Amino acid sequence: MPLQPHELDVLQSAPIFGSLPDQARQKLISTCETETWTPGSRLFRQGDAAKSFFVILEGWIKVVRELPAGMVTVIDVLSRGNAVAEATAVAGGAYPASAETVTRARTLRIRANVIRTTIRANPNVALALIDSVANQNRALIEDIERLKSCRALERVAGFIASLTTTGEGATTLRLPFDKVLIAARLGIQPESLSRVFVQLRELGIHVEKDRVAIRDVASLRSLVGLRAGAAKA
Amino acid sequence: MPLQPHELDVLQSAPIFGSLPDQARQKLISTCETETWTPGSRLFRQGDAAKSFFVILEGWIKVVRELPAGMVTVIDVLSRGNAVAEATAVAGGAYPASAETVTRARTLRIRANVIRTTIRANPNVALALIDSVANQNRALIEDIERLKSCRALERVAGFIASLTTTGEGATTLRLPFDKVLIAARLGIQPESLSRVFVQLRELGIHVEKDRVAIRDVASLRSLVGLRAGAAKA
């Protein structure tokens, strides 16, 4: 299936192409193929030679890291507009993690040698890419911060808060994927997630199936990062 | 103090300049200043506009993330040859974390507009930079994996294992910085680190002051990532 018109819109507003002039973006895209994936497909496997990276056109894709022993850790769950493994593909080593579709998904595949050639011809592409990677880096740092200094309830609160752009007052939203995956994404067990949802009920956040009703977004945000002992510099 | 000869060697083997021809590297370096820092100095503060990045010539520098409430999380501790905040500086947003010297330190400061100009003139600089950031990304991903799926003992074992290049057999090494900082780096409390060291004693790893004696490196490495319940894909 070729690139759909609305998918072009997705690419236009994709962070990785954000600072790129229309012409350069279109030229690059025109050399790429789209792919359609069924749920549970592997885009690539940790350790494989990174010859491509992907931009998600549609669907949800999880990035997972696998230990030799077989344990799997969810690093991130991405969707429409996000790039996957862009830095690694350009750098050219092995993928540091695997990527697997959670839902049906569509992606644009960008080959490493194509992007490298493009960079050499137009350094602005490199700047766009670095911008994208810097953002990814920030996201990873924030995850580490939350893992190190927030407890389960705070991490869940932060996750829910990140799902809405509403500034204050009441709002409702839907959980973007199932609770097993949410739990893995947040680094807790599904049972613990259930219990946290119960605790959140008393704080004005009601979760029913995949529906979340929030009494006051501002108070939700204030939950994040409030701990008893604040370490010193 | 100008750039010292042995510091030039450091830069030559710095990952961020790794894939760069000598001439390009020297040209870039010649436009930069070095700085000398006393212990506890701030290179930059989280939220500041990122106008420079740094390459460490000497000493240890910690990257910390600060929550509004005042809590501080150690993201990473870097030393000679490492670059700090390179992606952010090029992208041009706000620093996502602060950087602070742990020891006396020397750095090369590379200004954002200089590196951007250099990239436009020589796209290979961009590729070197992306390579560096991809590695940093991998390191962050591995940290997240360890935080999510390893317990304190395994994280400490992994940390010690990362300090040696020895393949197998016995070896000794020194802890690179104090135990409070090691604990923070690993996301545990100093008290817990002490107890883990005691447990490790029975596994052939003896820690005395900053000296670590390892009976068998291979068995140390095998400690990392072995957990009871291995999750399925």
Added chain:
DNA sequence: CGCGGCGTTGATCTCTGTCAATACTTGTGG
């Protein structure tokens, strides 16, 4: 219809954080 995965709840256990006490080290100032 029955199976398998999801989700919840309960009981228990274990790890690690917290609090407290103490020894050791280091650096500063009298």
Added chain:
DNA sequence: CCACAAGTATTGACAGAGATCAACGCCGCG
């Protein structure tokens, strides 16, 4: 040069968060 203060390190006792184990209802799907 010694005394004292502050930071580092270790150990013990305890508490609490979350993992683990188990059981069960629910739903979608072959």
